[in-house]
Amino acid sequence: MRIAVIGCTHAGTAAIMGMAKLYPEAEIHVYERNDNISFLSCGIALHIGGVVPQAEGLFYSSPDQLKGLGVQTFMRHEVLEINTEDKRLRVRNLLNDETFEDQYDKLVMTTGSWPIIPKLEGMELENILLCKNYNHMQTIIQKAKHAQKITVIGAGYIGIELVEAFEELGKQVTLIDNMDRVLYKYLDQEFTDETERTLQGEGIQLALDQTVTGFEGDANGQVARVITTKGAYETDLVVLCIGFRPNTDLLRDKVDMLPNGAILVDEYMRTSIPDVYAAGDSCAVLYNPTKAHAYIPLATNAVRMGTLVARNLMKPTVRYMGTQGTSGIKIYDLHIASTGMTETAALAAGMIVKSITIHENYRPEFMPTYEQVTLKVVYEEQTGRIIGAQVLSRADLTQAINTLSVCIQNEMTMDELSFVDFFFQPHYNKPWNLLNQAGLQAI
Structure with a gap:
């Protein structure tokens, strides 16, 4: 079996490493038009600002590492055309401008995105x-x-x-x-x-x-x-830094896509063409707050989807559970994170929602120090289903958003959030956890 992979950043690297381990007998050909792979673009500002002094730390794989797994990596090679009927690729070597053809049994599209x-x-x-x-x-x-x-x-x-x-x-x-x-x-x-x-x-x-x-x-x-x-x-x-568009021109008019060109895949990362899989920024994702496909290019989505391509390449095995678009950022001394829909986005989408915003000290005032935290949870008015949340504090409380991401994925309500079992310890929180408080105040 020959597997062709086009593109080798987050999703591509995850898929390749998984496939090399799961299918050691497979012949894996990787085509990457850049001169490096697996670059963590989320670290660009950290390196520019000197927080991460060595740029080498922003790579988590290399052609040599893939070669050690038996993978043949074609660097500085651009795929010009995909014939999905004959399962053939036309490729150009960007170093000498020569073109050649390759054949595949399974094709993995991890071509990522490009700035607008x-x-x-x-x-x-x-x-x-x-x-x-x-x-x-x-x-x-x-x-x-x-x-x-x-x-x-x-x-x-x-x-x-x-x-x-x-x-x-x-x-x-x-x-x-x-x-x-x-x-x-x-x-x-x-x-x-x-x-x-x-x-x-x-x-x-x-x-x-x-x-x-x-x-x-x-x-x-x-x-x-x-x-x-x-x-x-x-x-x-x-x-x-205006935004990104999916790199999917190779499959335009060949597979199902969103209007912006993001490839639609099912819960097992299969496109609308048999034996063609896709993952990462080239794809739309199932967005759990709306239960519809959306374009949310995040590294976390990419590595999950790439890993699932490997698991599902031969048969449907592990389904994709969708995403909440969970993300975080540190701005000077502010720790900020969000998941799901903002209230602004929900109202713009015509959803009937309510929200609760809490301004509270994150741990008891008898402790030597404490910081205020702002937490907002957005939920459907009729059902109480949680669809989004945001947190901001000078203390790092961003893991609360990971918890609320799980709540959204599992379709939990504000009633249920009120009485979830969270620990209490004065170093970290109050007897009523902040998330419990959000649920209690909402109901």
Whole structure:
């Protein structure tokens, strides 16, 4: 049996390592157009800011490691065409421009995603950069050395982490987003207000509720100003963090997809074509709060899906339980996490929901120190089913969101949350756990 894998980041690496162990007799061919594999892009800002000094620590596998498992890895090779009827690939070697064909019995699509690149005037100017892979990171580091004013476009997780890293390097930082709040997809306003106060308190300029319309350059062809619907911002360097699109053109019009091109897979990671599997950022995921497919490109989703490809390659064995889109971020001394839907997103989707927000000290006031925590839980009004939650504190209480992620996955209600058995110990919490309090106050 020959297995062809296209793309080798989070999902691809997980699938390959699993398949190599489960099917040692298989011939596994991996095609990767970059010159490295398994790069943890979530560590880009950490390396830029000096928290992770050695970039090598951001890789968790290598072609040599895969070779030790009997896997043949074709680096700097791009798959040009997939013939799903004949089960053949047409491939180009990017080093010498030669093309050849390969045959497969099983195909695994883990082609990931790519940054959204807007078509704006001035995009050809120097020092307008993307932020996705290892090479992007190295370019950002080199360019930032010579830049004093840096503009980040996009106030999602990556954008927020970058502005903090740049500010701590002593740069003048501007953050631009077309929404009126930072982290709009992940948090409701009571959380983003506190986040914005923290960013502004560190000297970061927030330019929100405005859309970038173009860029102006200097006499040397380098970007000098970012033009928006509300003004212009002088800059030496621009990093685009607008979002991502799935890399799925190879299978366009061949398999079922969402309108944005994300591949639809069943609970066993099978596409609509037999013997073609997909995982990671190239895919839509089953989103448990809405019970519908959605595009949520997260590394956690990718490694789970890639692992499941290996388990289900020969026969349906372990089903995918869906995702809540659970995520977290540390912004200066704020620990923030969220899972499922925000109240804003639920209302926009036409759902009838209620929420409970708690502002409480996380442990007894008789302890030498304690911090306030803000916890919000969103639930369906009629059934009480939990569909989302957010937490923010200067104490690290983010694991509460992992617990609530399990609650959403298991379709628990606020009534049930009220009386879940949680331990009490004054070092960590109060007699009524914070999550119990949310349930009790809601009912």
